[in-house]
Amino acid sequence: MALDSKVPKGSIKDKWTDYKNHIDLVNPANKRHIDVIVVGTGLAGGSAAATLAELGYNVKAFAYQDSPRRAHSIAAQGGINAAKNYQGDGDSTYRLFYDTVKGGDYRSREANVYRLAEVSTNIIDQCVAQGVPFARDYGGLLDNRSFGGVLVSRTFYAKGQTGQQLLLGAYSAMNRQIARGKIEMFNRHEMLDVVIVDGKARGIIARNLITGEIERHSAHAVVVGSGGYGNVYFLSTNAMGSNATAAWKIHKKGAYFANPCYTQIHPTCIPRSGDYQSKLTLMSESLRNDGRIWVPKNMEDVMAIREGRKKPTDLSEDERDYYLERRYPAFGNLVPRDVASRAAKERCDAGYGVNATGEAVYLDFASAFERYGREQAKIHNITNPSDEKIYELGQAIVEAKYGNLFQMYEKIIDQNPYETPMMIYPAVHYTMGGVWVDYNLMTTIPGCYCIGEANFSDHGANRLGASALMQGLADGYFVLPYTIGDYLSTDIRTGKISTDSKEFEEAEKEVTERINFFVNNKGTKSVDYFHKKLGKVMWDKAGMSRNAQGLTEAMAEIKAIREEFWKDVSVPGTANEMNPELEKAGRVADFLELGELFAKDALMREESCGGHFREESAELDGPQKGEAKRNDEDFAFVAAWEYKGEPADAVLHKEELEFKDIELKQRSYK
Amino acid sequence: MNLTLKIWRQKDSKAKGQMVDYKVTDISEHMSFLEMMDVLNEQLVNSGEEPVAFDHDCREGICGMCSMYINGEAHGPDRGVTTCQLHMRMFKDGDTITIEPFRAAAFPVIKDLVVDRMAFERIQQAGGYISVNTSGNTQDANSIPISKHAADEAMDAATCIGCGACVASCKNSSAMLFVGAKVSQYALLPQGQVEAVDRVKNMVAQMDLEGFGNCTNTGACEVECPKGISLENIARMNREYLSATLKG
Known part of the structure; x- marks a missing residue:
């Protein structure tokens, strides 16, 4: 099958608007007769389920946790990007689009990314209307912070718990629809296969995780928003239950899987300490706004620190190697994640790691304490403040910004990061690859959609900070609810899909056999x-x-x-x-x-x-x-793999990437 | 360190449960409590026994899934943490640790340490939202300024993770800290005003229906809350409730 991205014609600025004006719609009376299954209830799945139900479709939503509120989107800390230009620092839809394509190292689809940047502002409006308590400044307006890889301040945040607050917003929208009966919520259920009838996705087989019962659920379309596959590494910042099963099952039934090798290794995680470790803990990239990353310049100091003879605070400024500032003077500590991670690995591979495992670098807030402290002293009219006073005032500001992260660090490592620099090391965090989708977010199985981290679409080969929340909510609130209507408009006369067909029976049998194999092995x-x-x-x-x-x-x-x-x-x-x-x-x-x-x-x-x-x-x-x-000559394409039994036999299909609105350049952050 | 664990085992919601003793050895003080449980479970699987079922997911203290009652305290002896963030350095070599599920009439046990918290879901469904459809045409996010103080207070209330430690810690199994937090978040924001009267009445009615007890101001919930949700939220909910009933 040839890959058709279905990107609409026209200039990039008008594509989405024109497209929305011309797609088929389903009238409200008919929506009542159409069922949609949503698998996964994080930011993408949760927002899609709520919005589809608001539109009038009958939604069945599935989560393996005991509540949609527990999906791993909840753990996203730093923030969400939107091209609001509230800071007046020159931001625009084009600039967000440009930064995202460049940050993704020119391996994403232009039209999708432009649309993402375009709807980003709607997300903030929607979330504020839902009661999401974003951080505000003293004038009562929304505050922003900056994130890696960009030169403007466009990240909206709610302390270090932005993902939690956005997810609770989507969850509240879901709850409203669950109460109305428009969403039927299946908590503690896991999708174990997709059912294809006459070439279209028409349902799923799910297991009730409390009783073990295998259930058949039918619908006119199936939406998979089940997150990424970072747990393929065992240790990652994902939740213990995060898994690729829903995405992999649809892959095995005909959905191509794109760019699986694009994985984000996040630079600011807590280093591992032993073999028993079950997961790695991320600390928001926003810390790099105020923290400076370094290792000792001299090997003797590295050894002294590892052996406990010296403390990091004993080292003077010129005994420290602020390697990101040295290598990338333009972006400094705010280079994109992939660059920051590799630079940490480079230093640690060269032997400069600062903990016992040799896999840690420092993230130091001392200069932020001082900078904020002096500013506060001025604000409070304190003349000739002592160093201690400056430190104290500065700490209070840092605590207000990142208090929960500092607390988390202290609980895990048992060191006070206000007194000694944090230790960090990169860890697997996010997967840019995923199920291939076209402009409509439909996979290569008709009627089967894939949204959020589970799809491959918007981040190319590297995701910028605060863009995952943006993409999840863009897909769920503002893209899928339109594009799915175009497909469902042909289904208004179909009627209820029966679960008594041989397709459901076969899929169920396969699932049951596999489960029986495991418990009997x-x-x-x-x-x-x-x-x-x-x-x-x-x-x-x-x-x-x-x-x-x-x-x-x-x-x-x-x-x-x-x-x-x-x-x-x-x-x-x-x-x-x-x-x-x-x-x-x-x-x-x-x-x-x-x-x-x-x-x-x-x-x-x-x-x-x-x-x-x-x-x-x-x-x-x-x-x-x-x-x-x-x-770019040989690899400016999306690699979409078709399942053929053994993974080694998968067949490659290429979607060539065209860049009409952005010139391909080497990504330089120097 | 070497430890004795007394763990509540219960096959399913209908079975009668009991405390069972286990031994674990060579536990590092840097392990999290759940990593210690992983060690026990690996041990049980390798000897062909059924591992202990417990809820957990993010393991970074934010999803609210983990729910153990350790030595008589929800989420164990440390303050401001969930069970997944509790570290073994809080215990000593040779300790005996008692591990039970969160206990409340409204939280029936599903298996071992796993409880059913659907009552919380139904309370949220009764009014824990602002009725705004997704349209892309809502007003600009900056059109209503909200004082930093109110926004911060709303955020403090909204930080609740819905774990249920407040209920498990309360001698009355009251859910008022949980409900108070949600009611407060919306009560503090202009967007929440339109539905304020119905919201608090409906959520409180559902809370009562689920069989949660009343608040007698012992404050145990606030002490055990991993997110430091303050008792003020209960007071605020009571004020909201009173004014809602007066408004009819």
Whole structure:
């Protein structure tokens, strides 16, 4: 099948408006006869479910957690971008579009990104109307902060809990529709397959996670908003339950999977401390607004710190290497995430890591305490303030901005970050790759849509900070509810979809057989054993930097782990009860396939772009020496993979990327 | 460190539960409480036993899924944290730790340490929202200035994660801190005014219907709340409720 992105004609500024004016609509009376399934209730799924229900469709929403409010969007800290230009610093729709395409290293689809920038302002209006308590300044207007990779202040925030507040906004909109009966909410349910009838997505098979019952649910369209696949690394900043199963199941039934190798490794996470570790904790990138990143200049100081003979605060300014400020004077500590992460890895690989594992750098707020302290002293008319007073005043400001992050750090590491610099190290955070979708957000299965982090669309090879929340809500509130109408307008005479068909029966049988296999296998090793093994291969060979040899080995190793898994996995308990080990087994089985496709995709892409750094493709000399080298001539395309059984046999389809409104340039932050 | 765990095991909602003793060894003080539970569960799986079911997800203290009652306290002995952020450095070698589910008539046990918090969902559905449709045509976000003080206070209330520690800690199993937080968030914002009367009446009515008890101002909820939600929110809800009933 040839890939058709269905991008409308016309100038980029008018595409979305013109398109909306001409698509087919479903009249309100007919919407009552149309059912839509939404899988996942984070920012994308939750906002889509609420909006579709407001429009009048009958929505069935599914979440594996006990409430939509617990989806992992809740953990997003820093903020959400919107081209409001409230700060008057020259922001505009075009600039947000430009920054996002550039930040994504020119591997995203222009038309989608422009639309995203266009609706970004509506999101802020909508959320404020819902009662989302964004931060405000003393005049009562909305406050903004800046984020990595951009030169304007366009990020709206609610303390360090922006994702929580936006999700609770979408959740409240859902609750209103649940109360009206327009959303039927299935908490503690997991989608285990999609059902295709006459070539169209017409329902899902789900498991009730409390009783173990397998259920059939039909609809006229299926929307998957189930998040990213970062947990393929075992250790990531994702929630423990975050999984790729819904996305992978639709892939196996015909949805192409795009750019799996594009993974974001986030620079500001709490370093790992031991083998028992179950997850990594992120601290918002917004910390880089006020924190300066450094390692010691001299190896003797590194050793002294590791052995406890020196403290970081003992080092004078010229004994410190503020390596981001040194390498990237224009953006300094606010370079994009991929650049900041690789720079940390470079220093740590060179031996300058500051903790026992050698995998940590400092994030230091001392200069922010001083800067804010002096400002506050002026505001409060304190003449000749002492150093202690300045520090105290400055700390109060930093605490107001990032208090919850500082508290979280202290609880985990048991050190007071107001007294000593934080230690940070990169961790897997977000996956830009995902299910391929066209301009309508429809996958290659008719009637099956994919939104939010689960799709591949807007971030190219690297996502800028505060853009995930923007994309999730743009898809759910302002894009999908329009585009899905165009498809559903042909379904007004279809009537209820029966679940008694042979397609439902077959899908259910497949699901049941797999579950029965797991509980009857009686192997010798736990699911986590295999998951950790997979994660280690992914981190070592498909992590922050990659090469052909490592990726070839990774493919073979993952295949071997998968074979061992199917022989020797042990899942205690039965199928007909709450069984967390059984849930994990199904998810890890899918990760074991996805991981191999990931490595295959990374091997195919012989260029460095965004979060994907191929060691073979770096600048060899000149001012950019050592920086990533993109290859636009051969790789300016989306790699969409078609499932053919074994992941190694997946077939590549290319969507060539055209850049009409932005000139392709090397991404320089120097 | 080596520990003895006394854990509530219950096969399903109908079964009768009991405390069961387990031993775990070589626990690092840097582990989180749930990582210690992972060690126990890995041990149980490897010996062919059923692991202990417990709710957890984000493991960074924000999703509100984890819900353990540890040594007689919701989320354990530390303050301002959820169970997932509780670290083993709070315990000593040789300790015996008692682990139970959150207990309340309105939170029936589903299995082991997993409880059903659907009552919270129904309270939110009764009025925990502002009735605004998604249109792209709502007014500009800056058209109504909101004082920083009110916005900050609304944010403090909105920070509730819906874990249920307040209910589990209260001798009356009262949900008034949870409901008060939501009512307060909207009561403090101009956008929440239009529906204020119905909201507080409906949410309180649903809260009573679910079988949560009343507040007798012991303040245990505030102490155990991992997000530091203040008792002021209960007072504010009571004022809102009183004024709503007077308005009819």
